[in-house]
Every structure is written in structure tokens, then in C-alpha cells.
Amino acid sequence: MQTRRISIADLAAAPVIGGGDLLGDGAAVVSPVALVDLDTVDGVTDADLVRAADRASASDVILVGTSTRMIDDELFPLLDGLDLTYGPHGADHRAVIGVDDVEAAIRNFTDAVSRCPQASLVAAQVVRAAEPLDPVPAIDVESLGYSTLQGGDEFGRWLQERRAKGRPLPPPAVDAVLLDRDGDTLRINLNRPERRNAYGTALRDALVEALRLAVLDDSIGHVLVDGAGSSFCAGGDLDEFGHMPDASTAHLIRTRGGAGRLVAVLADRVEVRLHGHCVGAGIEIPAFAGRVVAAPDTRIRLPEVSMGLIPGAGGTVSVPRRIGRWRALHLFVTGAEIDAEQALGWGLVDEIGAESGAFRGTLAKS
Numbered sequence: 001m002q003t004r005r006i007s008i009a010d011l012a013a014a015p016v017i018g019g020g021d022l023l024g025d026g027a028a029v030v031s032p033v034a035l036v037d038l039d040t041v042d043g044v045t046d047a048d049l050v051r052a053a054d055r056a057s058a059s060d061v062i063l064v065g066t067s068t069r070m071i072d073d074e075l076f077p078l079l080d081g082l083d084l085t086y087g088p089h090g091a092d093h094r095a096v097i098g099v100d101d102v103e104a105a106i107r108n109f110t111d112a113v114s115r116c117p118q119a120s121l122v123a124a125q126v127v128r129a130a131e132p133l134d135p136v137p138a139i140d141v142e143s144l145g146y147s148t149l150q151g152g153d154e155f156g157r158w159l160q161e162r163r164a165k166g167r168p169l170p171p172p173a174v175d176a177v178l179l180d181r182d183g184d185t186l187r188i189n190l191n192r193p194e195r196r197n198a199y200g201t202a203l204r205d206a207l208v209e210a211l212r213l214a215v216l217d218d219s220i221g222h223v224l225v226d227g228a229g230s231s232f233c234a235g236g237d238l239d240e241f242g243h244m245p246d247a248s249t250a251h252l253i254r255t256r257g258g259a260g261r262l263v264a265v266l267a268d269r270v271e272v273r274l275h276g277h278c279v280g281a282g283i284e285i286p287a288f289a290g291r292v293v294a295a296p297d298t299r300i301r302l303p304e305v306s307m308g309l310i311p312g313a314g315g316t317v318s319v320p321r322r323i324g325r326w327r328a329l330h331l332f333v334t335g336a337e338i339d340a341e342q343a344l345g346w347g348l349v350d351e352i353g354a355e356s357g358a359f360r361g362t363l364a365k366s
Contacts, residue, residue: 001114002031008044008078011036011063012051022060029117031061033110036082038067038075049078056081062124062329064109065095068102083124084326094324112306112334116154119305123332126316127325135264135288138317143254146312147247154308159241177206178228179213184221186214193229199281199313200237204259211262214269223266225286226273235280235303236313260314263288273353274298274340283348284315287322293353298340300348302331322347 004021006014024030036056056063056078065078065085071093079085079095086105089098099105113120126145130138149155178189188210190197197203214220227233255261263270263285272286275295283300286292302319304311311319311332320328323346330336343349 001029001033001110001117003033003035003110004031005035005037007037007040008052009048011055012044012048014055029121032117032121033062033064033113034059035106036063036065036078038065038071038078038085038087039069041072041075046074049074053078053081059083062113062120064106066102066106067096071096079326082326083128084329095326097327097330109330109334116305116308118152118154119149119308119310120333122149123305123310123316124329126310127320127329127332130317131320131325135314135317135321136261139258139261139264139314140255142310142314142316143251143312145316146254146310147251149309150247150250152308156308158307162238162241176203177210179210181220184219185224186210186220186222187224187226190225190227190233193227195237196229196231196234196277197227197282198234198237199285200240203237205257207259208257208262211259211266214266215262221269223270224273225270225289227275229276231276231282232272232274232278232286232298233282234277235282254312258313260285260288260318264314264318274300274349277301280304280311280315281313284311284313284318287318287348288314291351292349293351294340294343294349295354296340296352298343298349299337300339300343301335301337303335305332306335319348 021031022029063082065082067085067087069088071079071087071091076093079093082095085096086099086102086109087096088102091098097105122145126142130141133141176192178191180187180189188207190203190207192198192203211223214223267288267290270289271291271293272289273293273295274286275298278286278298278300280302283302302311302315310316316328319331327346331338340349340352344352
């Protein structure tokens, strides 16, 4: 994979970044990333910065800003136009991912892109396209991108390797979600601890049914969602991946039969309590809630791009709305794990709550 380094002046002067350099023989993605040097600003005018920001917003490739020093406020409009920026800790802008070693962070990012360039590009395109939209149409955009990647070689390779392990479909679930009503509070407890509450068909359908109760019943003023066992939710049930009858049906289920859309509708009434591993859907759906409380042992990760996909439970919508599309893209492409403290600092959660044991109780069957 080729990665170009360009200056702010180069960016300002270019009609299109990417263009004919993006694809090689057989439409292979050969140059999906360009690095924009933010350290060299000598001779750069205000007009150059305006043009550079405009060009950045129309780029065909992922534009990554790089800075080894604190970034001046005058560059902030350009940071908005880039896909993300790596720089020192302490930058006062959500587009900047603060790191100890900028060059190491760039290598980590570009290596991740080189493994799944199609999924990385689609992730960048989707978070940009979804940013100005309301949640419901934005979820539709995400799902259409997800469906596109399901037909791609990157996901095909991942799925083939997964199936080569010979894992069977998970057994039917009983009481995948438990409910308890106390006054105007509806508690929804994810109840597949033996699978770390993986967001498979049974749990998804039961969660959606529970959330619809709150949509239909105005007397429910507070919806509390938590999970039994060691983890709130370990993401989509990987053993179910690739078993939908067709991509169109899968799209309709993700968008009209998924939980993220309902949590977005109910956001002002929903509180989610996280603990343990919160992977993929295990953070994508909670991020729609009006309040998210994390136990100290919470660990968050979004690994879908490494599988040749993008987040498909609403994460390209919910996560950027909390932390900005720049930090979100960093998490999507690299699959980096963050803890409760970093999630709080970025705004992905609203509070660090009780010790994790307090989040693990199960409910009596209702």
C-alpha cells in the first residue's frame, strides 16, 4: 500500500486528493491514505487554509493530519475537514487523537488500513455522509455501506476463516432478556452470560421487543439496561455471521428490526450501565442512550473493520455523535481498546459508576 505525505500547500493546490491514484490494476485499492503535514505552516496563508479545508472535505482518500507539536488554533478549520489527526496529548480539538508517539500511531493506522482498505475507506465515507443526518436516515446509510462490504473480498476471507473452524450455530436461547417493572422504571437485563450477552438473533429480538414496550407505554419514564455475567455485551454473535438469506433482508432487519434505532428514539428515557467487555454492538447501541454509566472494569472496542465490515448496529451514527467522527474513525480502523477513563474523557460514557459486581446481578423472571 502506498501512503503519500503532502503539505498544507499541496492540499490547497490539489483539485482532488486521490482521484486516479486510489485504484490500481483490477480496481485494487493501492493508495487509500494521504498524510497531511501540519508542522510546516511557513508561507501558508489564510486563503490556503480555506482552500485546503475545502479540498479535504472532497477527498477520495482518508486524510490523516500529523503534528509533532501542539496545533495552533488557526488550523482548527482544517482539522474539521480531515478524517482524523494524530498529535501530542493535550490538543483542544476533538479531531486530534493524542498519542505518545505520532509516527508509531501513523504506522499502526496505515497498517490497519492496508489489511482492509475497502472497509477502511467505506468507514470514512459513511461517517462523513452520516454526520449531518438525523439518526434514522444515518442508520440507513450505515446499513447500506455494511451490505456493500458483505459482498466484498475482505469480509469473504474473514468469513471463510471463521467457518473453517467448524463452529456450529449457537443453541436456541431461553429468556435472552429479562424484564422488571418498578413504578415508572423498566429494567432490561441482557441474560446470555454464557455467551457474554452476544448480540445474536435471540437477544436482539428480545431487546427490541422490550424497547418497544417503552415506546408504546408513556407511563414508563425510565428505561435501565444492564447485562448479566462478566460482560455487558461482547458484540455480534460471530457464529451467526453470514447466515442471513440475502443482503436485502439483512439490511431491513438491521435498520427496522435493530435496537439502536429504538434507543435513539427513547434516548431521553434510557440509561445503560456498562461493565466488562463492550465490543461492537455492545457500545454502538448504548451510545444512543441519553445516559451511559460505565463500571471501572469496562473495556470498549469496535473490531468490525478488521473483519472487512463497518459497525452495523448503529455505531457509525451513535459513536461519532458522542466523540466526533475523527476519534470514531480511529477506533473503527485500528480496533483500539479504550478503558472507562478514556471513554469518559472523550464523552463516550457519562459517568464511571459502581464496581463491576454491582452491574452483574440477574433479575427474577418476569
